[in-house]
Amino acid sequence: MGVSNIDERNWPKSHPWGPRELELLEEALGGNDWSHTSMCREFEAKFARFVGTAYALMVPSGTSAIYLSLLAGGIKPGQEVIIPGITWPSVVYAILKSGGVPRTVDIDPDSFCMSAKTIKRSLNEKTFAILATHLFGSQCEMNDICNLASKNGILVIEDAAQSIGSIQDSRHCGTWGSFGSFSWNDKKVLACGEGGVIVTNDGAAYEELLRLQLILPERDRIPRHVPGTYKVSEFQGAVAIAQLERLERRLAKMAKGAKLLEKIILDQGSQKIAIQKKPDKSDLQSYYNFCLKIDGVEDSSRIIKELSARLGCRVTKPYKPISKISDFKPTREYYDKRIWRNLNETHEICDLAYRSLCLRLPFFVLEAEDTLLVEAARIIVELVEEHTG
Numbered sequence: 520m521g522v523s524n525i526d527e528r529n530w531p532k533s534h535p536w537g538p539r540e541l542e543l544l545e546e547a548l549g550g551n552d553w554s555h556t557s558m559c560r561e562f563e564a565k566f567a568r569f570v571g572t573a574y575a576l577m578v579p580s581g582t583s584a585i586y587l588s589l590l591a592g593g594i595k596p597g598q599e600v601i602i603p604g605i606t607w608p609s610v611v612y613a614i615l616k617s618g619g620v621p622r623t624v625d626i627d628p629d630s631f632c633m634s635a636k637t638i639k640r641s642l643n644e645k646t647f648a649i650l651a652t653h654l655f656g657s658q659c660e661m662n663d664i665c666n667l668a669s670k671n672g673i674l675v676i677e678d679a680a681q682s683i684g685s686i687q688d689s690r691h692c693g694t695w696g697s698f699g700s701f702s703w704n705d706k707k708v709l710a711c712g713e714g715g716v717i718v719t720n721d722g723a724a725y726e727e728l729l730r731l732q733l734i735l736p737e738r739d740r741i742p743r744h745v746p747g748t749y750k751v752s753e754f755q756g757a758v759a760i761a762q763l764e765r766l767e768r769r770l771a772k773m774a775k776g777a778k779l780l781e782k783i784i785l786d787q788g789s790q791k792i793a794i795q796k797k798p799d800k801s802d803l804q805s806y807y808n809f810c811l812k813i814d815g816v817e818d819s820s821r822i823i824k825e826l827s828a829r830l831g832c833r834v835t836k837p838y839k840p841i842s843k844i845s846d847f848k849p850t851r852e853y854y855d856k857r858i859w860r861n862l863n864e865t866h867e868i869c870d871l872a873y874r875s876l877c878l879r880l881p882f883f884v885l886e887a888e889d890t891l892l893v894e895a896a897r898i899i900v901e902l903v904e905e906h907t908g
């Protein structure tokens with residue numbers, strides 16, 4: 520007799536909110552300026568304090584955070600930026616827009632993140648930066664990546680869109696490199712509708728970011744790159760402040776939920792399932808997704824469809840490898856040969872992850888009651904056994 524299905528209404532909301540959000544939104548509405556002023560500045564100060572950097576700047580998205588970091592970091596046309604072969608594809612556009620050339624590298628088969636080992640062989644005289652990207656429920660090993668970068672005189676920018684609150688070797692993810700970018704898009708653990716933030720400890724870079732963020736007629740110093748309008752509204756700032764106040768509690772709940780899910784899955788003795796591996800020095804993991812690796816499944820599409828139906832929440836595959844994204848194909852004439860070649864480079868583990876061996880549960884699942892998590896774990900094991908048996 521199998522475990523019964525879970526009704527989607529049983530899961531927690533992805534973004535809890537209450538009187539505090541309303542109070543701050545009302546305050547923002549009553550302010551004299553609805554654009555990037557006191558609320559956003561307050562969030563920036565609080566966020567910088569939270570992660571432990573000197574500066575933070577709110578921007579409209581995680582994608583623009585990466586774009587502006589590349590500009591402030593001084594990228595020159597044609598220089599390469601290293602990204603994992605599976606990632607959110609908007610980062611490709613952020614790099615292209617900055618004049619850079621994206622170059623993909625493989626991921627580690629157990630952590631599903633890029634590593635110094637997978638990055639090393641792609642370094643060349645054109646490499647400008649490594650976009651160290653923490654994916655799903657794990658982190659890149661940052662000591663190794665920072666050592667490799669400093670030995671080769673290249674910049675580290677961290678794409679921490681999926682790892683708000685993760686801590687490694689006593690430092691927040693996003694604060695290891697010259698710049699760290701976060702996203703407050705609706706799908707992220709901390710959200711304010713849309714938005715993002717750049718953190719840095721470099722005062723001169725922060726000044727450059729301020730110049731890039733806003734065009735002012737009286738400006739006496741022109742930025743090195745063409746500035747734009749990268750401000751956000753006070754309403755985003757207001758919601759972000761209130762959501763940040765909830766964050767530590769949510770992180771603790773997620774960590775507890777992940778531990779329980781992991782324990783129940785492993786206790787059932789399934790030899791087919793492994794949990795996405797975290798670095799040894801990971802002190803705290805924030806979960807954009809709880810990610811599982813499955814052995815012996817040729818194509819995970821069916822299992823994912825059935826699991827979504829039975830769990831009552833959307834289970835997904837890891838990202839499609841960049842080399843397989845057909846969106847890039849109609850515009851191939853637009854790219855020069857090197858960009859096209861780089862985007863088409865295939866990577867064994869990225870391809871394997873997409874074809875078969877991984878599924879992702881959304882973060883809010885981890886905040887559910889223990890009994891629900893136990894049921895979910897049983898359903899997962901039952902289905903995996905059915906499909907691999």
Ligand SMILES: *Cc1c(COP(=O)(O)O)cnc(C)c1O
Binds near residue numbers: 606607652680702
């Ligand atoms: C969400 C995300 C981004 C982009 O953030 P937006 O705010 O949607 O622009 C970049 N990188 C990763 C890894 C992401 O998950």
